[in-house]
Each structure stands twice: as structure tokens, then as C-alpha cells.
Amino acid sequence: AQKITQTQPGMFVQEKEAVTLDCTYDTSDQSYGLFWYKQPSSGEMIFLIYQGSYDEQNATEGRYSLNFQKARKSANLVISASQLGDSAMYFCAMREANSGNTPLVFGKGTRLSVIA
Amino acid sequence: GAVVSQHPSRVICKSGTSVKIECRSLDFQATTMFWYRQFPKKSLMLMATSNEGSKATYEQGVEKDKFLINHASLTLSTLTVTSAHPEDSSFYICSARDTAVDNSPLHFGNGTRLTVT
Numbered sequence: 001a002q003k004i005t006q007t008q009p010g011m012f013v014q015e016k017e018a019v020t021l022d023c024t025y026d027t028s029d030q031s032y033g034l035f036w037y038k039q040p041s042s043g044e045m046i047f048l049i050y051q052g053s054y055d056e057q058n059a060t061e062g063r064y065s066l067n068f069q070k071a072r073k074s075a076n077l078v079i080s081a082s083q084l085g086d087s088a089m090y091f092c093a094m095r096e097a098n099s100g101n102t103p104l105v106f107g108k109g110t111r112l113s114v115i116a
Numbered sequence: 117g118a119v120v121s122q123h124p125s126r127v128i129c130k131s132g133t134s135v136k137i138e139c140r141s142l143d144f145q146a147t148t149m150f151w152y153r154q155f156p157k158k159s160l161m162l163m164a165t166s167n168e169g170s171k172a173t174y175e176q177g178v179e180k181d182k183f184l185i186n187h188a189s190l191t192l193s194t195l196t197v198t199s200a201h202p203e204d205s206s207f208y209i210c211s212a213r214d215t216a217v218d219n220s221p222l223h224f225g226n227g228t229r230l231t232v233t
Contacts, residue, residue, distance in 0.1 A: 037224075043207060045160075095222075101165070104150075105162070106160045
């Protein structure tokens with residue numbers, strides 16, 4: 001079974017508008033971490049935001065916020081005031097057991113295109 | 117912030133040759149590093165977990181004799197693709213976590229694009 005599901009292969013958003021990228025996850029662990037990464041066409045993986053399973057407040061980092069709904073097992077990324085430079089692949093990922101030696105499992109990604 | 121350096125960024129080799137990819141954590145120590153593989157327009161798939169001073173742990177379906185991993189120090193892991201074939205052409209990317217920082221994310225190298233002709 002998929003541990004991370006991103007149902008939107010591609011999304012378009014107008015510049016300066018907000019956009020939500022969906023992510024649902026599946027785990028039986030109580031302690032886990034959720035991450036979002038951005039991958040531009042150059043290939044590098046850029047860390048955006050982190051949400052711990054025990055964090056009660058939604059994580060925010062500048063224009064990025066994570067809409068964490070634990071009961072629904074969803075961790076959607078919200079990008080506010082989209083910029084042309086936001087066009088990239090976005091991956092949701094999970095680390096179960098949330099320990100240092102546990103790898104990240106990635107979703108299939110969502111390609112975001114920002115339109116001028 | 118934590119930086120992971122990966123080298124080379126691109127390599128083209130002939131079928132049957134071996135290619136070594138280096139992954140270094142520049143400003144932190146990493147007892148564990150992770151190697152991922154990414155096909156075009158696909159997600160990152162974990163290949164193996166590299167453990168300093170011990171054998172790597174390979175994911176199901178990854179040939180350990182094909183993809184040799186050596187984690188000789190706390191800042192360096194290498195992936196050697198042995199007897200490369202065209203189907204090994206892919207984007208390989210390493211990552212590591214600064215375990216001295218709580219809830220630290222994985223930091224990724226810039227990846228290596230391997231083309232086997």
C-alpha cells in the first residue's frame with residue numbers, strides 16, 4: 001500500500017494566488033514526521049517545511065504552510081502568493097518512527113506550474 | 117545550514133564500466149546516509165541505507181553486488197555502479213541527516229545524472 005499519496009500529478013496557479021498541494025499518508029506509528037520538498041528542473045531537492053506528528057500547531061515557513069489534519073492523515077502544502085520561481089515538482093514525504101536512521105518515503109509528486 | 121555535496125553531477129560512461137559517486141556531509145557528521153534513485157518524471161526510490169563502519173542495508177530488488185556502497189567515514193559515503201548497463205542510466209541522489217539537530221530533515225546532494233551508452 002502507498003504510504004504517501006499525492007493525487008494531483010499537475011497543478012496550475014496564477015501568479016500571486018495561493019495553491020494547495022494535497023498529500024495523504026498511511027502509517028500505524030504514533031511518532032512520525034512529514035516533510036515537503038521542492039525539486040526544480042535542475043534536480044536538487046530543497047527542503048520546505050516539516051510537521052511532527054505530535055505538533056499541535058500547523059507548521060509555517062514564510063509563504064509555505066502545512067495544513068495538518070491528523071485524523072484524516074493529510075498534510076497538505078499551501079503556498080501563498082505564488083511566484084514564477086515556484087514552478088517545480090513538489091514531493092510530500094514521511095519518516096516513520098521519526099528517528100535519525102529512518103529514511104524518508106516519498107509520494108509521486110505534483111508538478112506545479114505558475115502562470116504569469 | 118547543513119550541506120551535502122555530491123560528485124560528480126553528471127557522468128557518461130560506456131556499458132561495462134564502473135562509476136563511483138561520492139556523497140559528503142560538509143558541516144556535520146552522518147553515521148547514516150541514504151541513496152535514492154529517480155527515473156525521469158518519477159519519484160525518489162530508496163535504494164539503500166549506508167551505515168558508517170558497517171554494511172549497507174539494501175531495499176528489496178536492489179542488487180547489492182551491482183550497487184556497492186562504502187561508508188568509510190562519518191562524512192563520506194560512496195556508491196559504485198559496477199558493470200554499468202544502459203538500464204542503470206538514472207538520477208542518483210544521496211542524503212543525510214544532522215542527527216545533532218532535533219527533527220532535522222534529510223539534506224540532499226545535488227544528484228548525479230548517470231548515462232550509460
